[in-house]
Amino acid sequence: MRTPPDFIVCPRSDVLVIGAGAAGLSVALAAAPRMVRVLSLAEPARDGASTWAQGGIAAALGKQDSPALHAADTLAAGQYLNQPEAVARLTAAAASVIDWLQTLGAHFDRRDDVLLLGREAAHGQARIVHAHGDATGAEVMRALGAASRAAAHIELAPARCVIALAQDAHARVIGAWAWNGQALELWPARAIVLASGGYAALYRYTTNPAASDGSGVALALAAGAQLADLEFVQFHPTALAPRDAARSGQLPLLTEALRGAGATLIDAYGARFMLAEHALAELAPRDVVARAIAARRLAGSALYLDARAAVGAEFPQRFPTVFAACMQAGIDPRVQPIPVTPAAHYCMGGVRTDAQARSTLDGLYAVGEAASSGVHGANRLASNSLLEGLAFGRELGLTLAATLPQEGGAAQPCPRHFAPLPAPLRVALADMLWAQAGLVRSEYGLALAAAQIGHWLEPMDATASGADLLRFAAAAVAAMRARRHSIGAHWRSDAQQAA
Numbered sequence: 001m002r003t004p005p006d007f008i009v010c011p012r013s014d015v016l017v018i019g020a021g022a023a024g025l026s027v028a029l030a031a032a033p034r035m036v037r038v039l040s041l042a043e044p045a046r047d048g049a050s051t052w053a054q055g056g057i058a059a060a061l062g063k064q065d066s067p068a069l070h071a072a073d074t075l076a077a078g079q080y081l082n083q084p085e086a087v088a089r090l091t092a093a094a095a096s097v098i099d100w101l102q103t104l105g106a107h108f109d110r111r112d113d114v115l116l117l118g119r120e121a122a123h124g125q126a127r128i129v130h131a132h133g134d135a136t137g138a139e140v141m142r143a144l145g146a147a148s149r150a151a152a153h154i155e156l157a158p159a160r161c162v163i164a165l166a167q168d169a170h171a172r173v174i175g176a177w178a179w180n181g182q183a184l185e186l187w188p189a190r191a192i193v194l195a196s197g198g199y200a201a202l203y204r205y206t207t208n209p210a211a212s213d214g215s216g217v218a219l220a221l222a223a224g225a226q227l228a229d230l231e232f233v234q235f236h237p238t239a240l241a242p243r244d245a246a247r248s249g250q251l252p253l254l255t256e257a258l259r260g261a262g263a264t265l266i267d268a269y270g271a272r273f274m275l276a277e278h279a280l281a282e283l284a285p286r287d288v289v290a291r292a293i294a295a296r297r298l299a300g301s302a303l304y305l306d307a308r309a310a311v312g313a314e315f316p317q318r319f320p321t322v323f324a325a326c327m328q329a330g331i332d333p334r335v336q337p338i339p340v341t342p343a344a345h346y347c348m349g350g351v352r353t354d355a356q357a358r359s360t361l362d363g364l365y366a367v368g369e370a371a372s373s374g375v376h377g378a379n380r381l382a383s384n385s386l387l388e389g390l391a392f393g394r395e396l397g398l399t400l401a402a403t404l405p406q407e408g409g410a411a412q413p414c415p416r417h418f419a420p421l422p423a424p425l426r427v428a429l430a431d432m433l434w435a436q437a438g439l440v441r442s443e444y445g446l447a448l449a450a451a452q453i454g455h456w457l458e459p460m461d462a463t464a465s466g467a468d469l470l471r472f473a474a475a476a477v478a479a480m481r482a483r484r485h486s487i488g489a490h491w492r493s494d495a496q497q498a499a
Helices: 022-030 067-077 084-103 136-150 215-223 286-298 312-318 320-328 385-402 423-436 443-457 465-482
Strands: 013-018 036-039 154-157 161-167 173-179 184-194 233-240 264-267 303-306 338-347 350-352 364-366
Touching (some): 022 036, 022 136, 022 385, 084 385, 161 184, 161 215, 161 465, 184 385, 215 465, 233 286, 286 338, 350 364, 423 443, 443 465
Parallel strands (some): 013 184, 184 364
Antiparallel strands (some): 161 173, 264 303
């Protein structure tokens, strides 16, 4: 494989995984005995979005439940824009995913040696498996990380920023170009799996770490892959509102399980406002709850999550992650209501994939939040995100273990150089998307967003890696403009809701 002499050519892999979250490590583990290398910005199980997941894993394990009922709830939450076949595959795999995680050493909450099943918004049954109350993601990533580090067929390569996909003369994806902090590296492989997460961190308020900014999906866009459903961004209704209104970035999540346990949303006078918004009140779909909170905050009202009666003194034991975050912010949730704000949380869109997780580019696959697999439709059902990454990641790994794609040709020169967006521009982009392309959108606001992104792009070096992120943001705004009606997580103030 030819490459300029100032690039480091790394050992060839059977499978190269970009991203070390739940989806990426599931691929890597299941692909045994293939040689798998995993590129990531941080150490696995440390800072990725999977680690921060508080909510749980949805699985139809109860006596009155079934994969078909789980699928029905998933389709309803997605406004029936989901692909039914993908939903059926996901819900049918859920029980085996839980079993697999337990064989890897994951410990889930139990009572009398029976898994505890919680209920969250828009679920018709109690089917959410949790770990340590509100630390499911951390426990899953602990188990996956330990198993990956112990696996002889996996090599972990952290502290790498992938700046471009490597392609041959026929546009086949044959590897990745990564910056290691000092030099550019070429990582060749037979199969390249994008498992880099979503783009919720592009917004001013988010529950995601900074790395979940769409940079991975932007790689696919730059290489020529088709994307889908970028307009569908889910905003979690209850993040811990910052004291400083000017603050930007990741906010602590107040898990939906709190409302499932009976916590209520109240205004400054102690009145429950969701009773007038939806028949399910606090357990209404997330987009409904988030817009209700956002509208009142925009009007100047302070809103709170009140768990004093529902949880009270049991807070440290039942929800230790939330309890610690609140106490650090100077709020004792046992005796005080918690100030809340919506925050960008999960992205249903991403790289368009088929039932085998293949993108529209030969050699490139995508799983987890980086993929648009057809599972979520217009709005993700709570606790289906970890499940999707685990189930479809494991499924892809098993497929690649059995059959690898054919070899590609020689790598074309790297099309990018390492030059991230300057921090002030990242903040300006986050503020602009929050204001014009957030919970409530209009043609006027989206047109302003598109024009502003174009203005930022005009003077930039087209080969700078950071420019790809702006081009991805422009693609997301274009998708929002193209869908002119309101449906699911995509809400247009200048259009009617789809029937």
